Amino acid sequence: MEAQALRKRGWSISAIARHLGRSRPTIRAYLNGQRVPGQRRRGVPDPFEPFAEYCRLRLDAETGDPHLWATTLFDELVELGYAGGYSTFTRALRGRGLRPDCDKCAHAGGPDEYVRIEHAPGAETQWDWLELPQAPASWEWGSGAHLLVGTLPYSGIWRGVLAESEDQPHLIEALHQVCERLGGVSAEWRFDRMATVCHPATGEVTASFAQVAKHYGVIVRVCPPGRSWRKGSVEKANHVAAQRWWRTLGDDASPAQAQASLDEWCRRRGDIRIRKIGGGRVSVAELARREPLRPMPHPAFPAVLEVERLVAPQALVSFRGNFYSVPPGHAGQMMLVRHLLGAATLDIVTAGGAVLARHRRQVDHAGVICQADEHAAALEAKVLAARAQAAGGGPCPRKTRRPPSVAARAEADRLRGAGAEDKAPVVDFAAYAAQARPLSAASPAGRTGTSTGGDVAGPGPA
Known part of the structure; x- marks a missing residue:
């Protein structure tokens, strides 16, 4: 500001530099607008700069996904070779204004208060269905797919299994497979009021699912009506599965490939989360190994x-x-x-x-x-x-001998004759000699002419 004021008074750049104790290139850069106060020039190249265009395309409001989670986008950049940290990445997103604003989301509210419920190790598994819209057409699953998510709230570990339907047999099959991925069976299972588990009006477990609970040796707990966040651990797992996995799944993935990618994502991304337990920092995978789960019954419930x-x-x-x-x-x-x-x-x-x-x-x-x-x-x-x-009979024989017919041979002869008339060679040497004699008679006397076409000499008898 002082340099601008002195410049307007007619001071030279050298005089301003001596007065302010700065170099002349610095004063000149501020006066020309090449440098802005409060913004320091980087001494090293920005590691985010090569990935800025990719982030802009992924967050574009028309061709991309403006609601893509920053953690999901960060995972993609790490796969592409980004070596910076997550905080540096989010700061670069904010500084460049790459995420467009959404008026609908800006005015959307949520619950203001939460109650944290403590869970003992191996005490409970929380279950919920996650409806996944726009399943790939090659799956032939109709309008969408279904993901049964199970989580152990003490450690926070969760797994999911894709299913074609939410009926009770698919639920039982997915329950068994998720328990295998979690490593065993907990003491209790908690559900919301889904009709395949209980009577929604009363919350009493159905007779058919009671047999399932007896087979696995668990106690079924049903959430109070309108209290789906009583199982908040699995609700959050649903949120993560939808935003960080399903939202980026490719259209060419088969159900088996999609399931494999979800299992891999849980191992590589979900299980490395850090939780604070007893004043220390422990990963979710380490906490999951501390949960006393019972072995899986074999075989599965015969649904x-x-x-x-x-x-x-x-x-x-x-x-x-x-x-x-x-x-x-x-x-x-x-x-x-x-x-x-x-x-x-x-x-x-x-x-x-x-x-x-x-x-x-x-x-x-x-x-x-x-x-x-x-x-x-x-x-x-x-x-x-x-x-x-x-065809009026069996298939035609393929190995019989059928030479050309008489009519075909006659047509072939006609075609050969037509070609011979057009390009017939001279085979009569007498006719050739009769045509060559007048030319020989016109040649000078005493000179012998030799024909290049045969043994014809002239003049004189041949």
């Missing part, structure tokens, strides 16, 4: 899983990434794939309840085509019969 599937034209039915055959004649019809959890086989059943086929269940998402020999033979016979009926 009957049923899903609808459309029979393909090849008489195949898809289930969990594999294909199972049915007798021909049912293409385009809806069938039920029925599987008893823990069993080695599955049944394909009609809408009326008739069992069409029974197959040994293959490993999920292995891409195996399980086709019974009798189904393959019946399908082949049906296809051959259809071809025979359409």
